[in-house]
Amino acid sequence: MGYVDGLKCRECNREYQVDPIYVCEFCFGPLEVVYDYNKVKRALTRKSIEERETNLWRYKELLPIDGAPQAGLKSGFTPLIKANNLARELGIKELYIKDDTVMHPTLSFKDRVVSVAITKAIEFGFDTVACASTGNLANSVSAHGAKAGLKRFVFIPSTLEPSKIVASIVYEPNLVAIDGNYDEVNRLCSEIANKYNWAFVNINIRPFYAEGSKTQAFEIVEQLGWKSPDNVVVPCASGSLLTKVWKAFKEFKEIGILNEIETKVFAAQATGCSPISTAIKQGTDVIRPVKPSTIAKSLAIGNPADGFYVTQIVKESGGYGEDVSDEEIVDGIKLLAKTEGVFGETAGGVVIATTKKLIEQGRIGKDETTVVCITGNGLKTQEVLTGKTAEVHNIKPNFDAFEEILKKIRD
Ligand SMILES: *Cc1c(COP(=O)(O)O)cnc(C)c1O
Ligand SMILES: [Zn+2]
Numbered sequence: 352m353g354y355v356d357g358l359k360c361r362e363c364n365r366e367y368q369v370d371p372i373y374v375c376e377f378c379f380g381p382l383e384v385v386y387d388y389n390k391v392k393r394a395l396t397r398k399s400i401e402e403r404e405t406n407l408w409r410y411k412e413l414l415p416i417d418g419a420p421q422a423g424l425k426s427g428f429t430p431l432i433k434a435n436n437l438a439r440e441l442g443i444k445e446l447y448i449k450d451d452t453v454m455h456p457t458l459s460f461k462d463r464v465v466s467v468a469i470t471k472a473i474e475f476g477f478d479t480v481a482c483a484s485t486g487n488l489a490n491s492v493s494a495h496g497a498k499a500g501l502k503r504f505v506f507i508p509s510t511l512e513p514s515k516i517v518a519s520i521v522y523e524p525n526l527v528a529i530d531g532n533y534d535e536v537n538r539l540c541s542e543i544a545n546k547y548n549w550a551f552v553n554i555n556i557r558p559f560y561a562e563g564s565k566t567q568a569f570e571i572v573e574q575l576g577w578k579s580p581d582n583v584v585v586p587c588a589s590g591s592l593l594t595k596v597w598k599a600f601k602e603f604k605e606i607g608i609l610n611e612i613e614t615k616v617f618a619a620q621a622t623g624c625s626p627i628s629t630a631i632k633q634g635t636d637v638i639r640p641v642k643p644s645t646i647a648k649s650l651a652i653g654n655p656a657d658g659f660y661v662t663q664i665v666k667e668s669g670g671y672g673e674d675v676s677d678e679e680i681v682d683g684i685k686l687l688a689k690t691e692g693v694f695g696e697t698a699g700g701v702v703i704a705t706t707k708k709l710i711e712q713g714r715i716g717k718d719e720t721t722v723v724c725i726t727g728n729g730l731k732t733q734e735v736l737t738g739k740t741a742e743v744h745n746i747k748p749n750f751d752a753f754e755e756i757l758k759k760i761r762d
Pocket of ligand 2: 360361362363364365375376377378379380
């Protein structure tokens, strides 16, 4: 059997058995997976990890499954790129890109959470998986569910980027596009989840699903030579990824893999949907829901479930939260591409532009080690660059035409 002790309410600490449940019956707090860390410690060491295959399951004792992994066997262990060109551009010494635009079947970090959720859904005996999505989650549930032979119901706002819709429908899930924003989609899905016995990966399976995000931070620590960075910049939609990055550092310390955590955690949002960074900047932990209006659709959650916990972690770690305009997001995408050869989606643009701001504010030190999380691939949000890229040189198929354009380029 696995290494999980059970579920625990984050608010009142009441304990529950492992079941497809997600809220505390007594205080309505969110449930979280707890492990038998003494048992984990004996199995999971730097050495045992290093001997394993390079995928997200190499930390499996800290993932909430009992049997063998059923999805994502080739997903994860994404590159940690030393970003010297971008560092120079931003005026800092040591910068790394955690590049989740690659090494995942649907090209975003959502393959981490979905690999765990699908495995758990199969263990629970569900025959149908479902989700409420801002785009990437829909892609991932559609793909992994197909491979696992599960029925799939995937719910999205109808205004998503065309490429993200194609990247779901190609796997032939039951794709339901709703005339409303993500928060409305999510509310409807909660009602549906009450009636149908489906594994909604980010509703009734959420405690298990969310654990998959930890693998991104486990990898960062391992790839830095078993150290946590001074700073990590994480994009926030519901805030789940950020809370799990922090949980991952803590767990590695708990089992003796990390000696110290001296990481400041920074939350990055788009100004057009910034309930979390706004609360942080105002010094409050009260999240005021907003109506999203931004090109960063993957982060467009106006009422973020884990927003409160993000404010706590940012405070505890000494980090901060910032947000950037749509124009800055596009500039961030282009800057990352032209300096490091990495094409991130809008969420990546949010992270790069936010990092730039935090460096300018002096909140990220010039001599510190900083990791930025680029969570999804730019090929899925190409439309935001329409009319905003450099010029394409169109010529006739003859040498003179080339010479002419070359002269123009060189002038
Ligand atoms: C879902 C998503 C996130 C973060 O989501 P959380 O709900 O905060 O965990 C970040 N980047 C991309 C590209 C995403 O799709
Ligand atoms: Zn409770």
